[in-house]
Amino acid sequence: MIEARGLTKRYGGTLAVDDLSFSVAPGKITGFLGPNGAGKTTTMRLILGLDRPTAGRVTINGKPFDEVEQPMRQVGALLDAKAVHGGRSAYNHLLCVAQSNNLPRRRVDEVLGLVGLTSVARKRAKGFSLGMGQRLGIAAALLGDPQILMFDEPVNGLDPEGILWIRNLMKALAAEGRTIFVSSHLMSEMENTADHLLVIGRGRLIADCTVDEFIAANSQQNVRVRTPQPDQLAKLVAAAGATVRENGDGSMVVSGLDPARVGDLAYENAVRLHELAPVHASLEQAFMELTASSVEFHAGVPEAEQPALAGKVA
Amino acid sequence: MATTTAARPTAGIGLDLLRSAGRVTFAGALRSEFTKIRSVRSTYWALIAMFVVVVGFGALASYGAATHNPGGPGWDPTRQSLAGLYIGQLIIGVLGVLVISSEYSTGMIRTTLTTNPHRGVMIAAKGVVFTVVAFLASLVTAFAAFFLGQALMSSHHLSTTIGSPHVLRAVIGGALFLTACGVLAFGLGLLLRHTAAGIGTMVGLLFVVTILVNFLPMSWQNDIDKWVPALAGGQVWMVQPQPPGSTPMFGPWPSFAVLCGWAALAVVSAVVLFRRRDA
Numbered sequence: 001m002i003e004a005r006g007l008t009k010r011y012g013g014t015l016a017v018d019d020l021s022f023s024v025a026p027g028k029i030t031g032f033l034g035p036n037g038a039g040k041t042t043t044m045r046l047i048l049g050l051d052r053p054t055a056g057r058v059t060i061n062g063k064p065f066d067e068v069e070q071p072m073r074q075v076g077a078l079l080d081a082k083a084v085h086g087g088r089s090a091y092n093h094l095l096c097v098a099q100s101n102n103l104p105r106r107r108v109d110e111v112l113g114l115v116g117l118t119s120v121a122r123k124r125a126k127g128f129s130l131g132m133g134q135r136l137g138i139a140a141a142l143l144g145d146p147q148i149l150m151f152d153e154p155v156n157g158l159d160p161e162g163i164l165w166i167r168n169l170m171k172a173l174a175a176e177g178r179t180i181f182v183s184s185h186l187m188s189e190m191e192n193t194a195d196h197l198l199v200i201g202r203g204r205l206i207a208d209c210t211v212d213e214f215i216a217a218n219s220q221q222n223v224r225v226r227t228p229q230p231d232q233l234a235k236l237v238a239a240a241g242a243t244v245r246e247n248g249d250g251s252m253v254v255s256g257l258d259p260a261r262v263g264d265l266a267y268e269n270a271v272r273l274h275e276l277a278p279v280h281a282s283l284e285q286a287f288m289e290l291t292a293s294s295v296e297f298h299a300g301v302p303e304a305e306q307p308a309l310a311g312k313v314a
Numbered sequence: 315m316a317t318t319t320a321a322r323p324t325a326g327i328g329l330d331l332l333r334s335a336g337r338v339t340f341a342g343a344l345r346s347e348f349t350k351i352r353s354v355r356s357t358y359w360a361l362i363a364m365f366v367v368v369v370g371f372g373a374l375a376s377y378g379a380a381t382h383n384p385g386g387p388g389w390d391p392t393r394q395s396l397a398g399l400y401i402g403q404l405i406i407g408v409l410g411v412l413v414i415s416s417e418y419s420t421g422m423i424r425t426t427l428t429t430n431p432h433r434g435v436m437i438a439a440k441g442v443v444f445t446v447v448a449f450l451a452s453l454v455t456a457f458a459a460f461f462l463g464q465a466l467m468s469s470h471h472l473s474t475t476i477g478s479p480h481v482l483r484a485v486i487g488g489a490l491f492l493t494a495c496g497v498l499a500f501g502l503g504l505l506l507r508h509t510a511a512g513i514g515t516m517v518g519l520l521f522v523v524t525i526l527v528n529f530l531p532m533s534w535q536n537d538i539d540k541w542v543p544a545l546a547g548g549q550v551w552m553v554q555p556q557p558p559g560s561t562p563m564f565g566p567w568p569s570f571a572v573l574c575g576w577a578a579l580a581v582v583s584a585v586v587l588f589r590r591r592d593a
Contacts, residue, residue: 049431050424051592066431073336075428083424085354085416092353093425100346100430102335140425144336 001026002047002148002181006056009042009203016042018203019056024181026147029174031194031211032183035291039203040183041079044152048077060148072101072144078151081133086126090117090136093125097140111139131162138169149173151182155189167193187287201291223259226251226275227266236265251275338432343439346430351413351443360409361451364402364492369459371398376463380470390554391474392484395463396456399488399551403495403520403544406448410499411512413444418507423593433589441500441581448496449489456488456551480553480566487550487566494547494573495520501580504588519576520544535561540572547573 002024009017017039024030034040045051047058049065057064060074068074084093094108112118115135120128125136134154141149151170155163170193174180184190190197190211197214199207207214227233230252234244242256254262259278266273351357375397383389417423430436464473474481498519503512524544527535539545539561549569556563563569 045592048428050427052590066433068431069338070336071338071431072429077428079424079428080421083421085350085420085422087354087356087420088350089353092349096346096349096353097425097429099349100338100343100426100436102337102339102342104335137425140429143429 001062001179002058002060003062004043004047004056004058007043007046007053007058008055009039009046009051010054016203017046017053020200020203020205021056022198022205022208024148024179024198025196026179027174027177028195029170029180029182029193030196030198031190032181032198032200033187033190033287034183034185034200036185038185038200038291040185040200041152042203043200044077044079044150044181044183047150048075048079050079070101070144072097072103072146074144074146075148075150076141076144076146077149078134078137078141078154080152081130081137084125084133084136087124089122089124090128090139091121093136094139094143098143101144103143107143111142114142115139130157131159134158134162134166138166146178148179148181151180153183153185155184155186163189199287199290206290221256221258222279223254223257223262224251224275224277224279225254225262225266225273227271227273229271232269233266233271236269236271237262240265253279338430338435340435340439343430343432343435344443347436347439347443350440351447354416356412356416357409357447360405360412361447364405364409364451365455365458367405368396368398368402368455369462371401372396372459372463373466376466380467380472383472385472388554389472390552391464391467391472392460392481392553393551394467395460396485396488396551398459399456399491399548402452402455402492403547404517406452406492406496407499407516407520408513410444410448410496411503411509411516414440414500414503415507415509415512419509427593434585437504437585437588441497444500445493445497449493452489452492452496453486455492456485459488460485474553478553483566484551484553487570490570491547491551491573494570494577495544498543498573498577498580501577501582501584504584505580532561540564540569543573543576546570 004023005021007017007020008015020039020043032040032043042051046053047060047065060068065071065075088096090112091108094111095105098105098107109118112121115138117132117135117139120132125133128136138154149170151166154166154170158166167189170180170182174195182194194211196210197207198205199214207217209217224247225233230246234252237244237254237257240257240261242254242262245253245255247253257265259276263273263276265271372395376391376395379391379394417426426436427433460476464475467473476482476485499512499516502515502519503509506512506515520543524542527538527542527545530538540563546563546569549563550566552566564572
């Protein structure tokens, strides 16, 4: 159980984490979402005691991490793939980490096998690809067979095979009853893996709920309709309080009514329908809507490109 | 024991442990830091370079003295054979900085501190391991330089023996001098957390300051020299007192204590900051 109360971190004039309170429940995958610069990494650094909070506190099973007696038995963390001395072999890297917690040497061989690095164990980490570096970092995190695992943007920069491997590993670890706390700015990743979500923007917590609740609460119900009488249907649904958007392909998207209500309206008014389909809002879309106001650096997407983005989401 | 691990399903990842395993202890931290220092090439390069340069220059200086210098009232064959220590201090200093600054330059520090968040234990272990390794390598180096130098000078009857008064103290003192310079550098590396900045400051403090004080008026030097780290530390590996006319220094051991004081100042301030700072 990770618990933060009023956690705040200020770097000079920048408020990176602003009065965060949350708990990460055991035995689940909790996704930690936010746009780049939202304070995800800072929060993880605060949990792990790398940085000291300006105010508030964060504990692991009731204790600040730097007071935990068996740190690697409690928490395994992968903050970034390159937190390794490149001149040291993978084996020696893991050995020195294991020794610092009095973990037996055989654990090094075990985790090397687990992440598939046995054949390069004696090679210096300098020559490792990003994916191999990621595996080495995960091997170090697993050395102590920890109850809690923390991953900061674990799929960043990985090829599809690497992404799949990490996704399956997280699911397997969660299935063993472990607590997984994983950050990402990729909503689609969370949709596939997370049970619970913590969403932050500009250092503040903006949502703490399940994935389904998050989508339901933060995105409107959309219905795609195709009809030979578009003007008539548009008037009908508008009168019922929905909004209509024309798609370029002759179909239209009705927002604010469920599919049954749209079908009934059409039937009652003798409007023929050729297609009636619910459009499931993705986490991506819900996230965009929620964090639109809390992105630190707006890229300034030109107006003309907005419909294209919206289309991709549906 | 068995019950603690059986409580949880552990497909492939599980760990059968004695109850004591998994705890952070000072002994474990020492083993970890020893693995670190022995598993990177820079340790070997630095120590081999130190040995070759100190012994090599000592041999050159001794051979030169044997063929050119008839000796004299201030003649100190021990000091002559250990002359390479003037360069050796910088090489051990580079290693002292690197031992800690490489944790920061490579990002290893994030793994180190997220797996052992007990910073005091970790940094004490690193300091002890470096100090012991540096002292043993320095001891071998100092004795090798001494015996080779004396062998080269013996044919000209300029040499001394390890049993002569103060000679053993001076040779061991040479090893202690190198070790203290390394520890000072370790403190600077931890304070600055940057390899180039650490090495630059170390060279400045041990080498450049030593040269610069020569340009000050003699009356100032009389007050300053005994406090300059490398000048003070150098007293412990000399058998003869400084020749007449040179600036007054403390005795060998008090002078060495001055160097140790500088090292302690660097290390203590660095450790205090290290325990408080964001990593």
